[in-house]
Amino acid sequence: MRKIALSVGLAAVATAGLIAASPAATAAEAGTQATACFTLWQTAGYNDGSRSFSGNDNDFGNNNWSNGKKSNDDANSGKNACSHRVYLYANSNYGGQSYYLQANSSDSDFGNNSFSNKASSLNGF
Template sequence: MKRRILSSLGVLALCGGAVLGVTQTATAGETGAQAGYFWLFQHDNYGGSSKNFSGDDRYLNNTNWNGTSSRVDNGASSMKNQTGSDVVLYETNGCSGPTYFARPNSVDSDFSNNNFDNKASCVDFR
């Protein structure tokens, strides 16, 4: 009887440890923490400050990089689209003008090759 109780307690301890291990906090640089967001990055290769979006933001002139007081408007150089949605970036606040198109679950480490470096002023989920 004692052996059965101790065995049951051991199984519960293992299960409890497994549950605790699953709930660990991830950093913004990890895929799990970024999943479900569209990310803009200040520099090429996902460097510098970042800003995550889960929906439209038509006026990036009113949006700051995460943890800063610097505006995102006309300051993005790379992106990660880790959503299931197409995302269109516009050159003008209010979502007009020339565009940049990001397919679902795509990345672009350098907007220069698309002639869109430091031009994003609107984020539009489709």
């Protein structure tokens, strides 16, 4: 009887060890999505098409505004509700001239910072 109890106890400990060693599920695996905290607009003053981001995007070439138009090299205003800076780049793969929006900030006219119609990639997430 002691051997059976010992065997059952060891099996329980081994199983618990395997369960405890399992990695936690990521947000994507758990079916949740990161909240989009950064939004770009097609025109100054937060007008026309928009696009929100919850992660890095190394190439806007395949992106469209909410109105269906292509968004590459076409952003003119943005709002950053994230708790960190978000960087925009003139070229895909985070290359070329860059411009960033501070955490919890907005810019209604990228032209004031010589960045109108230039954004091709974004990172900071």
